[in-house]
Amino acid sequence: MVSPHNKLVIWSLPIMVALGSTWVWGQKQPAAQKTDSVAWKAPSRGDASQYAGIEICSTCHEDEARQFGKTVHAKAGVEGTTGAGCESCHGPGKAHADAQMEAGSDTAKIDAAKKLIFSFHSKTEENAARCLDCHSTSRDQDLFNRSEHKLNGVACNECHAPHLLFGAEGREVKEPMIAQGKFFSAPRLKEENRWLSESLLRNKQPELCFGCHRTIQAQFALPTHHRVPEGLMKCTDCHNAHGTFQRPLLKKSNWEACVACHTEKRGPFVFEHAPVKVEGCVICHTPHGSVTRNLLTRREDRFSCLECHVDPFAANVPHGRLGFQTRGECVRCHATIHGSNVSEYFIQ
Numbered sequence: 569m570v571s572p573h574n575k576l577v578i579w580s581l582p583i584m585v586a587l588g589s590t591w592v593w594g595q596k597q598p599a600a601q602k603t604d605s606v607a608w609k610a611p612s613r614g615d616a617s618q619y620a621g622i623e624i625c626s627t628c629h630e631d632e633a634r635q636f637g638k639t640v641h642a643k644a645g646v647e648g649t650t651g652a653g654c655e656s657c658h659g660p661g662k663a664h665a666d667a668q669m670e671a672g673s674d675t676a677k678i679d680a681a682k683k684l685i686f687s688f689h690s691k692t693e694e695n696a697a698r699c700l701d702c703h704s705t706s707r708d709q710d711l712f713n714r715s716e717h718k719l720n721g722v723a724c725n726e727c728h729a730p731h732l733l734f735g736a737e738g739r740e741v742k743e744p745m746i747a748q749g750k751f752f753s754a755p756r757l758k759e760e761n762r763w764l765s766e767s768l769l770r771n772k773q774p775e776l777c778f779g780c781h782r783t784i785q786a787q788f789a790l791p792t793h794h795r796v797p798e799g800l801m802k803c804t805d806c807h808n809a810h811g812t813f814q815r816p817l818l819k820k821s822n823w824e825a826c827v828a829c830h831t832e833k834r835g836p837f838v839f840e841h842a843p844v845k846v847e848g849c850v851i852c853h854t855p856h857g858s859v860t861r862n863l864l865t866r867r868e869d870r871f872s873c874l875e876c877h878v879d880p881f882a883a884n885v886p887h888g889r890l891g892f893q894t895r896g897e898c899v900r901c902h903a904t905i906h907g908s909n910v911s912e913y914f915i916q
């Protein structure tokens with residue numbers, strides 16, 4: 569994610585320019601402290617004479633150039649720097665441009681000329697390396713090399729499209745069919761605006777992720793679920809697709825990923841229920857979707873209690889002989905099961 573600070577910087581750029589580069593939200597910052605999340609760095613592949621420059625590329629690749637021109641990448645480059653523009657990703661392209669000019673309509677020659685430029689049809693590492701050239705300095709991508717995505721052959725360009733092409737009317741956006749689905753959905757942006765405002769993603773979430781994660785899609789179709797399919801929440805509220813230190817690609821560890829929103833479960837409580845913070849919320853809840861109320865892992869919650877509070881004669885289950893195990897839910901009485909400030913038995 570862009571840090572809020574950087575988002576602010578991106579969005580307020582036009583305003584800043586309009587007001588003569590003063591910081592409109594108050595404090596003035598010395599220029600040296602204005603940092604992008606990504607360090608601009610002109611790639612140093614080959615010497616300057618091997619680069620053609622964006623004007624040359626644009627003569628033949630009008631569509632890509634037009635779309636590219638709308639993105640932050642087009643603005644990010646230091647003008648006139650070797651390798652800015654198209655060639656910051658595609659590498660030096662003079663040989664390709666010259667060969668294409670010579671090729672005319674000779675298909676064999678066109679094909680040969682195509683091979684003279686890097687076009688992201690390579691191995692995952694090579695594709696990702698092009699982007700990481702610059703993005704290894706950004707906080708959210710610096711762990712990409714250890715992510716399950718990278719390790720399983722998913723490079724940046726599977727999810728991001730630096731110059732997405734649309735038809736004349738733009739790509740069709742499917743509206744949810746049923747009235748209820750429509751009512752509970754967040755308003756949708758026109759596809760191109762979405763692409764530009766949502767990190768150049770090829771497709772919106774969760775469809776982008778569902779494209780590969782079919783089982784997860786099935787989980788979110790169950791009756792109780794976080795409202796991701798409705799567009800009110802995103803996969804990336806809990807996950808970071810770029811890689812983290814927490815499995816499986818969770819933004820924060822264990823229970824912390826959940827209490828970011830469910831703050832009332834954060835505590836600290838005078839009496840903590842150990843598993844909430846040790847095993848984490850997912851020992852009792854499924855994160856995506858389930859058929860049970862409250863996203864519980866068991867149809868009747870007492871069965872999950874009894875997975876741990878298992879021995880009726882052990883000291884920690886005093887009412888084994890009262891047969892509570894078979895008489896309704898434990899949370900009838902143990903109502904503050906996530907932790908309590910008054911009752912060591914989580915009765916209130």
Ligand code: HEC
Nearest residue numbers: 569570696699703708709712717722723724727767804809
């Ligand atoms: C599996 C899909 C996926 C892959 C692979 C992926 N990204 Fe992303 N990326 C996303 C999503 C989703 C977002 C939006 C995150 C959000 O809205 O919270 C995003 C956001 C971003 C952003 C903007 C926010 C930020 O983190 O600063 C950048 C920059 C970015 N990605 C760069 C990259 C680079 C570079 C790579 C390859 C090294 C890459 N991404 C690989 C899915 C992916």
Ligand code: HEC
Nearest residue numbers: 620624625628654655658661662665668669682685686687
């Ligand atoms: C004289 C016209 C011309 C110029 C100039 C030109 N290209 Fe191309 N380029 C082509 C043609 C033709 C193709 C093949 C398109 C196809 O097969 O659909 C192509 C293909 C490509 C491909 C895809 C290669 C592949 O393997 O599929 C990339 C990437 C590319 N060009 C980038 C660039 C860049 C970057 C520049 C500027 C440095 C550039 N081109 C300049 C005509 C040109």
Ligand code: HEC
Nearest residue numbers: 625626629632633636641653654656657687688725729730
């Ligand atoms: C930020 C990196 C980046 C920049 C800058 C960039 N491209 Fe690309 N380009 C890609 C990626 C990634 C792909 C492959 C994925 C795709 O098809 O979108 C690609 C694919 C292409 C293709 C082949 C499309 C196909 O059909 O396979 C062409 C042509 C191309 N780019 C031209 C350009 C031109 C012209 C520019 C400059 C105006 C440019 N690119 C700038 C990343 C970039």
Ligand code: HEC
Nearest residue numbers: 574604605606608609640644656698699702724728767768
């Ligand atoms: C030459 C350096 C460079 C290369 C190479 C590069 N980027 Fe970027 N990218 C940047 C800069 C600079 C920004 C702006 C960051 C900022 O303002 O914080 C950026 C921003 C982004 C964003 C955020 C866009 C937004 O609207 O907020 C995404 C997504 C992204 N890059 C993906 C990629 C992908 C994918 C590749 C490889 C195909 C790539 N970048 C290659 C320099 C680069």
Ligand code: HEC
Nearest residue numbers: 716717720722726727776777779780803804807809816817
């Ligand atoms: C191009 C296909 C593709 C896309 C798109 C994609 N993924 Fe993945 N993802 C994979 C593959 C392959 C793996 C590794 C195999 C596995 O665990 O399923 C993976 C692994 C993961 C994992 C780790 C699973 C584990 O067991 O460790 C998470 C979490 C994840 N993806 C979330 C996402 C999210 C969120 C998105 C959308 C922003 C997304 N993925 C988009 C292909 C994809």
Ligand code: HEC
Nearest residue numbers: 774777778781784794796801802803805806807816850855
């Ligand atoms: C409410 C937070 C949350 C949301 C939203 C979320 N996840 Fe997860 N996801 C988790 C947690 C927590 C786990 C670990 C579950 C475990 O350890 O049992 C997980 C596990 C996974 C896994 C690996 C384990 C498995 O079940 O295969 C994948 C892949 C995954 N999520 C993908 C996604 C995708 C794709 C989306 C969006 C459609 C998404 N997640 C939305 C919290 C979330």
Ligand code: HEC
Nearest residue numbers: 823826827830833843844848849851852853862869899905
């Ligand atoms: C020991 C098992 C257990 C653990 C661990 C657990 N929960 Fe729960 N949770 C439950 C049970 C049982 C219910 C149903 C309570 C009821 O019916 O009154 C519930 C209900 C909920 C509810 C809906 C009702 C409410 O109180 O708001 C939310 C939200 C919730 N849990 C979030 C979390 C979060 C977040 C975590 C991790 C910080 C967590 N839970 C950890 C057992 C657990």
Ligand code: HEC
Nearest residue numbers: 792795801805806825826828829849850853855861862863
């Ligand atoms: C981005 C914010 C966010 C995060 C992160 C989040 N939740 Fe939620 N959660 C919600 C919202 C909003 C609802 C209410 C959903 C609704 O009514 O559609 C909810 C509902 C729930 C419920 C009650 C479901 C029901 O039956 O109504 C449980 C249980 C729950 N979350 C557990 C978790 C767990 C476990 C995690 C961590 C894996 C988690 N949540 C992470 C926002 C979040």
Ligand code: HEC
Nearest residue numbers: 842843847851869872873876884898899902905912913914
């Ligand atoms: C993952 C294992 C686990 C699950 C599931 C679990 N607990 Fe616990 N519970 C513990 C542990 C560990 C303690 C701390 C025991 C201790 O301090 O002696 C504890 C403590 C308690 C206590 C306080 C006991 C005391 O002596 O202070 C109560 C009451 C309790 N649990 C009820 C429940 C109920 C009701 C459920 C089901 C909703 C449940 N537990 C689910 C592991 C679990």
Ligand code: HEC
Nearest residue numbers: 870873874877883884885886892893897898900901902913
């Ligand atoms: C009718 C109300 C009620 C129900 C139902 C109930 N409990 Fe309790 N439980 C209590 C009370 C009251 C205490 C405090 C016991 C005491 O004061 O000695 C307690 C104590 C406990 C303790 C702590 C014992 C100790 O001395 O450390 C555990 C663990 C526990 N219950 C687990 C469960 C589990 C698991 C279930 C469901 C199978 C359950 N309870 C159902 C009322 C109930």
